[in-house]
Amino acid sequence: MTQHTEQPSSAARPVRRVDRPGLSRQVCLPGGQAVTLRPIRPDDEEAELDFVHRLSPDSRYLRFMAPIKDVTPAMLERLTHIDLDKEMALVAVASTAEGERQVGVARYSILEDARSCEFAIVVDDLWRGTGLARELMTSLMDIARHYHGLEAMEGVAFADNQRMLGLAHSMGFRNMPDPEDRSLVRMRRRLRSPAESSAPSTLPG
Numbered sequence: 001m002t003q004h005t006e007q008p009s010s011a012a013r014p015v016r017r018v019d020r021p022g023l024s025r026q027v028c029l030p031g032g033q034a035v036t037l038r039p040i041r042p043d044d045e046e047a048e049l050d051f052v053h054r055l056s057p058d059s060r061y062l063r064f065m066a067p068i069k070d071v072t073p074a075m076l077e078r079l080t081h082i083d084l085d086k087e088m089a090l091v092a093v094a095s096t097a098e099g100e101r102q103v104g105v106a107r108y109s110i111l112e113d114a115r116s117c118e119f120a121i122v123v124d125d126l127w128r129g130t131g132l133a134r135e136l137m138t139s140l141m142d143i144a145r146h147y148h149g150l151e152a153m154e155g156v157a158f159a160d161n162q163r164m165l166g167l168a169h170s171m172g173f174r175n176m177p178d179p180e181d182r183s184l185v186r187m188r189r190r191l192r193s194p195a196e197s198s199a200p201s202t203l204p205g
C-alpha cells in the first residue's frame with residue numbers, strides 16, 4: 001500500500017533522470033490558475049518538505065494514513081528521489097503570492113505484478129476544489145498508461161474520505177470496501193480496454 005511506510009532508501013538506489021519531455025504539462029484550472037505538472041526531482045526536497053509542513057494535520061493523516069508529525073530525512077529522500085523503473089511522482093507547482101510553491105503531488109508505485117500500480121495523492125488545503133486533483137490524476141493515469149504501459153491503477157483510502165472516494169468514482173474507479181479492514185476502501189480502475197491490454201506494447205523510451 002502506498003502510504004506511511006516510506007522505507008529509508010539505500011545509499012546506492014539507482015535514480016534515472018526524470019526531466020523527460022512528455023511527462024510535464026502546463027494546465028490552466030477552471031478558476032484560471034496556471035499550474036505546471038512535472039515529475040518530482042531530487043532538488044525538490046526543500047519544496048516537498050515545505051509542502052508537507054503546510055498541510056493540515058487532517059490532510060497529512062488522510063494522505064499517509066498515520067498520524068505523521070514530521071518527515072524524516074530518509075522519508076524525504078524516498079519521496080523526492082524516484083526510480084523511474086518502478087514509480088512516478090508528479091508535483092503541481094504554481095506561482096503564489098509567496099512565490100513558486102508546490103501545491104500538490106500525486107504518485108504511484110508499480111506493484112509486483114508489473115501490470116498495475118498503487119497511487120496516492122494530496123493537494124494543498126488552499127487548493128481544494130480547484131480541479132487540481134482531477135488534473136493530477138488525469139496526468140498520472142496517462143503516464144501510467146503510456147510511459148509505463150500499465151493496465152490498472154489502484155489505491156486505498158479511509159472509508160470516510162468522501163473527497164477522495166468521490167473524486168475516484170467520478171474518474172471511473174470502482175470503490176470496494178476492503179474485505180479485511182472495513183475502515184478502508186480500495187479504489188481500482190483499468191487503464192486500458194481488455195483488447196488494448198493484449199496488444200503488443202508501443203511504449204516510448
Ligand SMILES: CC(C)(COP(=O)(O)OP(=O)(O)OC[C@H]1O[C@@H](n2cnc3c(N)ncnc32)[C@H](O)[C@@H]1OP(=O)(O)O)[C@@H](O)C(=O)NCCC(=O)NCCS
Nearest residue numbers: 059062063120121122123128129133162163164166167170
Ligand atoms: C483527495 C484530494 C486530493 C481531492 O482533492 P479535492 O480538491 O479535495 O477534490 P475536489 O474538491 O476537486 O473534488 C473532486 C471531485 O471529488 C468529488 N467530491 C468532492 N468532494 C466530495 C464529497 N464530499 N462527496 C462526494 N464527492 C466529492 C466530486 O466528484 C468532485 O468533482 P467536482 O469538482 O467536479 O465536483 C484532497 O481532498 C486531499 O488532498 N485530501 C487529503 C489527502 C487524501 O485524502 N489523499 C487520499 C489518500 S491517498
